Amino acid sequence: MAITKALVWPRVCQAMLWVISASLWADPRAMTCGSCHRDQAQSQPGTEMGVGIELPDAQVPLQAHPKLTAAANGYQYIVERKGGESTYTVQSGSSALTVPIRYAFGVHNLTFVLEYQGRFYESRMTYYESIQGLAITMGDDLPRPGTLVEAMGRLTSQHEITACFGCHSTGAVNQGKLSLESLSPGVQCEHCHAGSEAHLRAVQLGKTAPTPARLGDMAAEDMSNFCGQCHRTWESIVGQRVFGPRNVRFQPYRLANSKCFVGDDQRIRCTACHNPHQNLVRDDTRYDAACLACHQRAAAADAGRARKACPVSDKNCVTCHMPRVRAPGSEFSFTDHWIRIVRAGEPYPD
Numbered sequence: 036m037a038i039t040k041a042l043v044w045p046r047v048c049q050a051m052l053w054v055i056s057a058s059l060w061a062d063p064r065a066m067t068c069g070s071c072h073r074d075q076a077q078s079q080p081g082t083e084m085g086v087g088i089e090l091p092d093a094q095v096p097l098q099a100h101p102k103l104t105a106a107a108n109g110y111q112y113i114v115e116r117k118g119g120e121s122t123y124t125v126q127s128g129s130s131a132l133t134v135p136i137r138y139a140f141g142v143h144n145l146t147f148v149l150e151y152q153g154r155f156y157e158s159r160m161t162y163y164e165s166i167q168g169l170a171i172t173m174g175d176d177l178p179r180p181g182t183l184v185e186a187m188g189r190l191t192s193q194h195e196i197t198a199c200f201g202c203h204s205t206g207a208v209n210q211g212k213l214s215l216e217s218l219s220p221g222v223q224c225e226h227c228h229a230g231s232e233a234h235l236r237a238v239q240l241g242k243t244a245p246t247p248a249r250l251g252d253m254a255a256e257d258m259s260n261f262c263g264q265c266h267r268t269w270e271s272i273v274g275q276r277v278f279g280p281r282n283v284r285f286q287p288y289r290l291a292n293s294k295c296f297v298g299d300d301q302r303i304r305c306t307a308c309h310n311p312h313q314n315l316v317r318d319d320t321r322y323d324a325a326c327l328a329c330h331q332r333a334a335a336a337d338a339g340r341a342r343k344a345c346p347v348s349d350k351n352c353v354t355c356h357m358p359r360v361r362a363p364g365s366e367f368s369f370t371d372h373w374i375r376i377v378r379a380g381e382p383y384p385d
Contacts, residue, residue, distance in 0.1 A: 064239050068224045068231060075312040080221065082314050087203040087221035089139040096145055096162050097121045097136075105160055105169035108179050110186040112160045112169060114147075123147055123158060125187045132183040140203050144367060146172050148199065149188050155196045156188030163366035173365030174281060202265035227311070251306070256291075256298030262305050263287035278385050283360040289372035292384070295329060296374075302328050319351050326352040 069076025079085045089095065094116070097103075101116040113124040114136070121136040138148040139162075147158035159180070161172040172189075180186035191199070193213075200207040200218065205226045207218040224231045228247040237244030253261065260268050267277075267285035269292075282288060287305075290296055296303050308325045309315065316322070330344040343349060358377055359368040373384055 066239055068235060079312040083142045084222040084311065086142045090220060091120050091137060094121055094139045100167065103162065103169050107171055108177060114169060123149060125183055127183060130183060132187055151184065155191050157191055158188045159186060166366050170366045171364055173362045176364045253304065254299045254301060255296065255304035258304040258306065259287040259291060280360055280363050280383050283369045283371050284362055286372040293374040319353050322353050323350055
């Protein structure tokens with residue numbers, strides 16, 4: 036009988052449980068995911084996905100900048116931090132509207148989800164790290180809001196706001212409905228590894244439990260659709276007709292348009308470049324190995340001729356082939372995941 040991962044992996048987990056439980060100092064009831072997955076549990080909570088939402092007791096950029104002001108479309112904006120709480124004010128002449136900032140989405144850049152008269156609004160102003168200040172939230176610019184409420188933020192639909200909390204936090208959505216009293220900031224283990232909580236509870240009781248599916252076994256297209264649940268799939272962008280430079284922020288859609296994207300090739304999947312349990316790597320040279328995993332091999336296979344993987348360079352691949360694009364109406368640029376030969380003056384591909 037062939038030995039497969041499906042047969043071996045549960046036995047490995049069972050053996051690990053026996054070893055840990057048999058240790059004199061181990062109390063299974065005190066075990067966490069980090070008891071077995073220590074490296075991931077130590078690094079992931081501090082990542083952008085691990086934080087996701089900053090609640091009033093956090094909101095680190097606002098603590099560093101306790102009073103921020105900006106003006107746009109005839110309105111003045113003030114974001115102020117006092118006594119462990121943050122407020123968001125919009126003014127026009129002698130009229131003003133102030134609401135508390137309970138949910139600051141993001142880490143380095145913060146967009147605020149505001150509650151007003153029982154409804155949720157996406158703030159017209161976002162804190163951008165690049166300018167250490169406030170500017171219009173991408174996609175939320177209006178020629179001239181007609182009221183203070185319109186100037187405060189963009190009214191969101193129930194479906195949209197549920198999706199926002201569902202992607203930026205854990206436990207905030209229960210059976211498709213908002214359940215903010217059980218919200219935990221950020222993407223936690225169960226968010227991606229379905230069944231991990233049941234697995235942990237069983238381990239704590241000294242029992243054997245089914246192990247969550249190994250996401251590392253996914254092919255490129257499957258992983259793109261999995262990550263696209265929050266980062267947007269190719270189908271969702273086409274279906275919503277989100278075209279032009281504003282879709283640069285949706286990496287699975289952009290990546291799927293690349294000539295080198297092959298759905299069953301693990302070398303082009305999301306985790307070939309990004310470790311979801313660690314902070315995003317900002318050093319462009321660190322991605323060269325992932326590019327050359329395909330292109331160096333293609334060059335070597337070119338029978339009878341010795342040629343480079345790229346006629347220009349085999350370093351800093353992403354700086355040429357994955358340019359950074361400024362999202363319209365924002366102070367933030369995204370790496371365009373549509374991998375291609377970029378030519379000066381050509382229009383944004385879509």
